[in-house]
Amino acid sequence: MKKKIAFATCVQLGLSCIEEIYRIGGSLDLLITLKDEKAKNKSGRIYLDEIATEHNAPILKIDNINDQEVLSVLKEHQIDWLFIIGWSQIARKDVLETPTYGCIGMHPTLLPVGRGRAAIPWAIIKGLDETGVTMFKLDEGVDTGDIIGQGVIKLDQDTTATELYQKVDDMHITLIAKYWNDIVNNNITLTKQNDADATEWPGRKPEDGEILSGMTMDEAGKLVRAVTHPYPGAFYKDGDKTIRVWSAKTDKNDGGIKLSDGYLIPIDYEIEGL
Known part of the structure; x- marks a missing residue:
């Protein structure tokens, strides 16, 4: 049946x-x-x-x-x-x-x-x-x-x-x-x-996507890749602005978001709060 x-x-x-x-x-x-x-x-x-x-x-x-x-x-x-x-x-x-x-x-x-x-x-x-x-x-x-x-x-x-x-x-x-x-x-x-x-593994909230200056390049790069679309995205606070990062690269020497051992350089991003 x-x-x-x-x-x-x-x-x-x-x-x-x-x-x-x-x-x-x-x-x-x-x-x-x-x-x-x-x-x-x-x-x-x-x-x-x-x-x-x-x-x-x-x-x-x-x-x-x-x-x-x-x-x-x-x-x-x-x-x-x-x-x-x-x-x-x-x-x-x-x-x-x-x-x-x-x-x-x-x-x-x-x-x-x-x-x-x-x-x-x-x-x-x-x-x-x-x-x-x-x-x-x-x-x-x-x-x-x-x-x-x-x-x-x-x-x-x-x-x-x-x-x-x-x-x-x-x-x-x-x-x-x-x-x-x-x-x-x-x-x-x-x-x-x-x-x-x-x-x-515990649940995650959108605020867990914050890129912190104490992170290594590896940690920040993984975070960006982990919470990009369809998730809320990684972000970085710059004064009263929030930079929402959908993709990025890391570099030891070049400018960008300062990390503990280098920089995170946003490639696809939005600036919120302007």
Whole structure:
């Protein structure tokens, strides 16, 4: 019997997965997203009205994934699996247990490394040479559930958040295509995470993008690359002006923003507060 699948998202990574499901001949029985007025400034924020109309899929717009309304609609549609991707609210036990088989998420690291928030900026700030995307069954922890599959993404010293976001988006699509049939046929293999290898990365705020004079060229360069588009950008205070830096180069001798061991020279930037 055909499994009934629902999908909750409000960001581009999730929409890309939905588009891939339809592209490979799959279908969705329910789409869930935030109400239009919520999270308008969230990085990658999208709306599902168009794809819902195109594929005649029911759409539910909510305030919170844990609302009673969500449980009622999942039961009403007799949902077997619920994808929750690119969603900042943590689904509680009631939600996780309402679909017949549970809920599936994706996280843009190679779990158990990098549980938590801001995975794309942190991978660059930490100077990793590889990261990836993990598809996993959600449990009550944060990014602690059993792994369905992973894909590796290589990084180098020039990788920007813009490029990594696109690679993460592409890997979401790859993993959906790879495991879709196993999911709908209930043929997935789950692998427990090794908690001994786990690391947790904290959330980041726009003010964490400030370039400080005590930083090294390496630290400042990584920060600029890590929080460029689609994130709020790195910035430097100059009196009552704020210089928002989207790309930059570093130099030991040339002028620019003074650092502990050289200079950061903005290439693409905006001056705010003029």
